[in-house]
Amino acid sequence: MEALTxxxxxxxxxxxxxxxxxxxxxxxxxxxTATAICGSDLHLYNDxxxxxxxxxxxxxEPMGEVVEVGDEVESLEVGDRVVVPFTISCGExxxxxxxxxxxxxxxxxxxxxxxxxxxxxxxxLFGYSHMMGGYTGGQAEYLRVPYADVxxxxxxxxxxxxxxxxxxxxxxxxxxxxxxxxIEESDxxxxxxxxxxxxxxxxxxxxxxxERVVAIDRISERLEMAREHGDAETIDYAEADVYxxxxxxxxxxxxxxxxxxxxxxxxxxxxxxxxxxxxRDVKLQDDHPYVLREAIECCRxxxxxxxxxxxxxRANIPFGAAMNKxxxxxxxxxxxxxxxxxxxxxxxxxxxxxxxVVTHEEPLDAGPEMYRTFNxxxxxxxxxxxxx
Ligand code: NAD
Ligand code: ZN
Numbered sequence: 001m002e003a004l005t006x007x008x009x010x011x012x013x014x015x016x017x018x019x020x021x022x023x024x025x026x027x028x029x030x031x032x033t034a035t036a037i038c039g040s041d042l043h044l045y046n047d048x049x050x051x052x053x054x055x056x057x058x059x060x061e062p063m064g065e066v067v068e069v070g071d072e073v074e075s076l077e078v079g080d081r082v083v084v085p086f087t088i089s090c091g092e093x094x095x096x097x098x099x100x101x102x103x104x105x106x107x108x109x110x111x112x113x114x115x116x117x118x119x120x121x122x123x124x125l126f127g128y129s130h131m132m133g134g135y136t137g138g139q140a141e142y143l144r145v146p147y148a149d150v151x152x153x154x155x156x157x158x159x160x161x162x163x164x165x166x167x168x169x170x171x172x173x174x175x176x177x178x179x180x181x182x183i184e185e186s187d188x189x190x191x192x193x194x195x196x197x198x199x200x201x202x203x204x205x206x207x208x209x210x211e212r213v214v215a216i217d218r219i220s221e222r223l224e225m226a227r228e229h230g231d232a233e234t235i236d237y238a239e240a241d242v243y244x245x246x247x248x249x250x251x252x253x254x255x256x257x258x259x260x261x262x263x264x265x266x267x268x269x270x271x272x273x274x275x276x277x278x279x280r281d282v283k284l285q286d287d288h289p290y291v292l293r294e295a296i297e298c299c300r301x302x303x304x305x306x307x308x309x310x311x312x313x314r315a316n317i318p319f320g321a322a323m324n325k326x327x328x329x330x331x332x333x334x335x336x337x338x339x340x341x342x343x344x345x346x347x348x349x350x351x352x353x354x355x356x357v358v359t360h361e362e363p364l365d366a367g368p369e370m371y372r373t374f375n376x377x378x379x380x381x382x383x384x385x386x387x388x
Pocket of ligand 1: 038039040041042043169170173192193194195196197198216217218219222237261262263264290291307308309310311332333334382
């Protein structure tokens with residue numbers, strides 16, 4: 001089958017790879033009908049995530065039709081139309097039982113390697129490096145889905161793919177980011193980053209009752225989307241001083257909640273003194289997360305900082321300021337499974353149509369070009385859907 005594969009810094013290729021098969025009785029295989037490129041894929045594209053191997057199949061935002069199920073799968077049948085969360089979760093461990101699906105203890109066979117490299121043992125993620133389990137990704141014609149009774153959500157209505165696909169990641173991610181921001185009715189919420197995750201965080205903050213949302217970016221079409229679809233006020237950080245502007249907007253107090261929907265930048269990850277057990281050279285440098293530092297500085301005393309943005313290694317942050325300002329900090333990979341039913345209901349009730357973010361729909365073999373376009377923010381690109 002055809003798939004998009006990783007070959008190093010800014011090198012994604014279309015290649016023939018083996019078609020996936022059922023490995024465990026709890027697996028399903030889906031034929032992918034739509035699959036998106038995520039801002040998280042850009043960390044891989046820029047070679048900032050260790051433990052990738054040449055030829056790894058990318059992609060973690062897929063949906064499609066079930067074509068095969070293992071003997072122990074109970075909730076899916078061949079022919080079902082499903083969206084697949086990017087988090088792979090067993091559904092039975094201590095963490096899954098508490099709804100902390102992205103912290104599943106059983107879905108990552110390389111968790112111990114990750115613990116040695118990064119100091120934590122993450123759950124398995126599709127198409128996201130060997131330290132996240134080495135799972136084959138969904139930017140492909142077919143995908144093996146482990147723990148098929150726990151992840152995929154069936155779509156029984158005739159909503160088109162582009163309206164439900166983002167349940168796989170960015171809609172729940174934006175929603176969890178807003179939930180983590182502890183929003184109360186009179187609150188001002190500042191959102192750094194108007195990429196797809198930022199756009200859903202902005203809309204979710206509105207749904208959760210924020211009085212005011214201020215969105216920050218420098219890309220004009222993304223700021224415009226935040227104003228038009230997210231009813232946000234905007235700050236272009238290339239033109240205005242973000243701290244000064246936020247203080248002006250909040251009477252000098254600072255936003256009640258700050259959401260970092262940017263994450264690590266392309267300057268690399270800090271894995272000081274740790275060698276990649278998979279024997280690739282790792283970029284060993286400190287990470288100076290500009291947005292995280294700025295958000296800590298801007299947030300009002302006693303406020304909340306919510307961080308959906310992905311950080312891979314060490315982050316040099318002003319923790320003294322966070323401590324002395326008594327900030328609450330909440331973060332994490334999204335517990336996608338928790339949000340599938342309630343957010344599908346919002347789509348079905350026309351409370352939101354997630355397809356507003358889509359700017360590009362292309363065949364799978366345009367993938368390499370679309371990675372470049374999305375990464376370089378060219379051609380007004382905000383979100384790409386690929387169709388195998
Ligand atoms: P994206 O690259 O499309 O968007 C990032 C945006 O941040 C861009 O518009 C960029 O211009 C803006 N930006 C960069 N520097 C900035 C600054 N100093 N101030 C304000 N804005 C700035 O990516 P995306 O798809 O929206 O994803 C955003 C982040 O969320 C990424 O780090 C991604 O890995 C992460 N993510 C996390 C989860 C999760 O489970 N926590 C899931 C999906 C994505
Ligand atoms: Zn994603």
